[in-house]
Amino acid sequence: MNVVETAIPGVLILEPRVFGDDRGFFMESWNQRTFEAVGLNIDFVQDNHSRSSRGVLRGLHYQSPGAQGKLVRVTAGAVFDVAVDMRRSSPAFGKWVGVELSAANKRMLWVPEGMAHGFLCLEDGTDFLYKCRGFYDPANEHSLLWNDPAVGIDWPLGDIVPQLNGKDQQGKLLADAVTFP
Template identity: 70%
Template sequence: MNIVETRLPGVLIIEPRVFGDERGFFMESWNKARFAEAGLDIDFVQDNHSRSSRGVLRGMHFQNPGPQGKLVRVVSGAVYDVAVDLRRSSETFGQWVGVELSAANHRMLWVPEGFAHGFLTLEDGTDFLYKCRGAYDPSAEHSLAWDDPDVGIEWPLDGIEPIVSAKDAHAAPLGQVEAFA
């Protein structure tokens, strides 16, 4: 497994070892001991799975209180996955990082607590999986505006009008979110 640091401290790209031949491939997507050896001693309490068509934009979601660290990956299709630092005490507060995750590249992204998270689906029939450190609590759920100019996420829309939920269409700008200390 290869760990790639991003420009946001704690947000990591994880490239698993993939063993392939004419039959297909095998990879270990989660192994507690191997992740701990790599410095990611994580306990998960919930797994989630979403399927989306091309152009669906989900996010930028976070929980406060009760933040959820997330290990995310794509098993069919592709997404542009984004994390935004919402820790007010951080030197990178309000900054974002984005990476393409796909069934073809097998990459995963670790998004620790204190970050908003979201993604744009790049292909129809995209299946997105994520393991969460904390349980979902709808009373603590918040959304950062995916198009907030103060954050400036550069979504690869390529002329596509993103499909967003009503909640995401009315999300708060950075200056009004329930950010972390």
């Protein structure tokens, strides 16, 4: 597996080995030994799967307390996936990283605890899968406003008018958000 560091410490782009021929392909999306070999000693407790249409924007979500580290990937379609550092002690506090994840590129993103996370669907019928280190706890879930000018995410909207649910429309500005130490 190839590991690509990003501008935020701990957020990693993971490129698995893919074996393909005219019949299709094979890849390991999770192998504990492979991940441990690159320094990721991770225990997962929950798998999630969402399907969305082009233009759906989900996030930016995080939990505190009970932060969830997430290994995310796309099995159909494509997203622009974003992590925002919510750790006040981090030199990257309030900074963001964005990467395209798609069924075609088979990339994965490791989003460690302490990040707000979200994605913009770039294609209809996008299937987004993620493994979580912590259980979902709606009582401790928070949303960072997707278009907070202080964070300045450069979403690749083009002609897309983002579709958000009510909770995400009411996300907090970074200045008012719950953060991590």
